[in-house]
Amino acid sequence: MSSALKITVILSLLLSAGCHAAGTAPRKTLAPFASEQALSSYLQQVQARQEALLLKQQKLQRATAQYMAAPPPAPPAAPMVAKAAPAASAEAAESVTNVQTAGVDEGGIVKLHGKHLVMLRRGKLFTVQVGGNALQPVASLDAFAPGSDPSGNWYDEMLIDGDTVVVIGYSYSRGGTEIGLFDIAADGKLAYRSTYHLRSNDYYSSRNYASRLIGSKLVFYSPLSLNLRRGDPFGGFPALRRWRPDAVPSDFKRIAPATRIYRTDDEPEPGTSLALHTVTVCDLAQRDMRCEATAVMGPQGRVFYVSGESVYVWTTRRGSDSGLFRIPLDGSAPSALKVAGAPVDQFSFLESADGHLNVLLRSEGQGDAMWDGTRGRGDMALLRVPLASFSDGRDSAPAGSYQPLPGGGGYGLQNRYVGAYLLYGNPGNPGRRKADQAWPRQPLYAVRWADGGSVQALSLPHGVERIEALGDDAVVIGAQGKDLYFSSIRLGAQAAVATRYIRADAVQGESRSHGFFYKPQAANEGVIGLPILGADERPGLNKSSASVLYLRNSGLQLMELGALAARPGQPPDDGCRASCVDWYGNARPLFLQGRVFALLGYELVEGALKEGQVREVRRISYAPVAR
Secondary structure (H helix, E strand, C coil): CCHHHHHHHHCCCCHCCCCCCCCCCCCCCCCCCCCCHHHHHHHHHHHHHHHHHHHHHHHHHHHHHHHHHHCCCCCCCCCCCCCCCCCHHHHCCCCCCCCCCCCCCCCCEEEEEEEECCCCCCEEEEEEEEEHHCCCCEEEECCCCCCCCCCCCCEEEEEEEECCEEEEECCCCCCCEEEEEEEECCCCCCCEEEEEEEEECCCCCCCCHHHHHHHEEEECCCCCCCCCCCCCCHHHHCCCCCCCCCHHHCEEEEEEHHHHHHHCCCCCCCCCCCCEEEEEEEEECCCEEEEEEEEEEECCEEEECCCCEEEEEEEEHHHCCCEEEEEEEECCCCCCEEEEEEEEEHHEEECCCCCEEEEEEEECEEEECCCCCCCCCEEEEEEEHHHHHEEEEEEEECCCHEEECCCCCCCCEEEEEEEEEEEECCCCCCCCCCCCCCCCCCEEEEEEECCCCCEECCCCCCCEEEEECCEEEEEEEEECCCCEEEEEEEEECEEEEEEEEEECEEEECCCCHHHCCEEECCCCEEEEEEEECCCCCCCCCCCCCCCEEEEEEECCCEEEEEEEEEECCCCCCCCCCCCCCCCCCCCEEECCCEEEEEEECCEEEEEEEEEEEEEEEEECCCCCCCC
């Protein structure tokens, strides 16, 4: 842990109540490389230093081996970077995605287009008509280019801009992020348009999403590890190509020239890989997609967060020294700060309207790639800095910008900003629950992020597995023994537990943020939806949740409305050819124009509120037939 997080601090005047930044523009920005030659020379210097260090290490190993009369150690195994593979109307404006930031849509598995729901599942797109009180499958189409080989590809996320459906996936066979564009008509019919490949490493995170949509701007974050020992280091730099059946590597065209690549004064850590943390912005307003990229150099560990105007990338190296980059979406130069510690995930960030960035930190962490977001640890702090304090990367966030917080950042930590509060807590024992198992009480910590006041520890009889907003208040969901608890939290001048609902013999069926949805209906009124399983069942990547549970929130009183359940039995044989594991889940609660749905694998179940209960009205299967 760094001294910046260990030290006991008194909040600086920057943190006092009523302090507002005069502006959010950084004092200085990072300087790009002046030319391709300047960039090449720098990479050669870095490579020379790394090779000198490697040679020194090899000599030391040989000397040690001779002294010990033992054979030299075997070379380290190559790091695993892939996912573990298995053997314009009011209707159109309605969102079905539980997003972190209003106006910033996130790639998901279900979206709404006019009178149709669009689903992405197991390598295919599907549309179902729901407008006009209908519930009818309409069309399906492969989520990959006709004639292409989809093996080794994962199609994970979907976004819709106007009449364009965007499918985002990762291709191990073609080496990068795959972007498929499809046309969708008013009648729900789908047509393939084009496919693009964006050079990148695997973007997968068990918590974050790779893509965002802001207006017609398609935004990607993608990491790129630099192999400086290859003949052409620029062969791994950000590039884009349009796919064609006879596509070759030379079709890739650089989209981040040297003059859009930046670094701070920090030198790469000896013996570790250097990464290009790349933000790509693509214009969907034109049928032929155009993209530009901005990249910053840093260590491999990363967490990124997208606000309405910028992408923030927090990079971590061994130990706790870190770098924080602010990359504007308008293509202007990034800025940076030297910082300490590591965020948990994207929910650790809040760019607040008072011109500050707020970040919950643990003293140790390696970012949120793959499952790393669950594994950080150590003491905790809240970093709060004015946006105007970002500069050319030479400055450090002052010690007074860190507020020490209680609670260890253990396995599976959950955190969320709701209104004026930052809430965080641990899930408790992550292992298999037992009927007679009593877990230690898990406090929910609540801190008003803007004023640096005291931290409240609210006693809960259950773990903290999910934190979600209920308007200006919150709900905390977690397990105790074999039961699933929902605790409503009132967030006024003080935070307080309001009421509690207990669903016996149940667990969450989805851990991703998109698995939950809250539909406000009036002030302090609304409906909660969450996929659940029986307590003896285990959530699985290819397993449909048994049901979606619905609760009514009335002034923070939580009352069960019932559940819409999946049909028992074996799922249909869909002849899956690609993306045959549900990495992003397959169950969602959906609320559309006063109607209630549950997406459960290949089933779409509609319910209706009758006599204070959700009761099934009808269901359809949109599953394809294996050929």
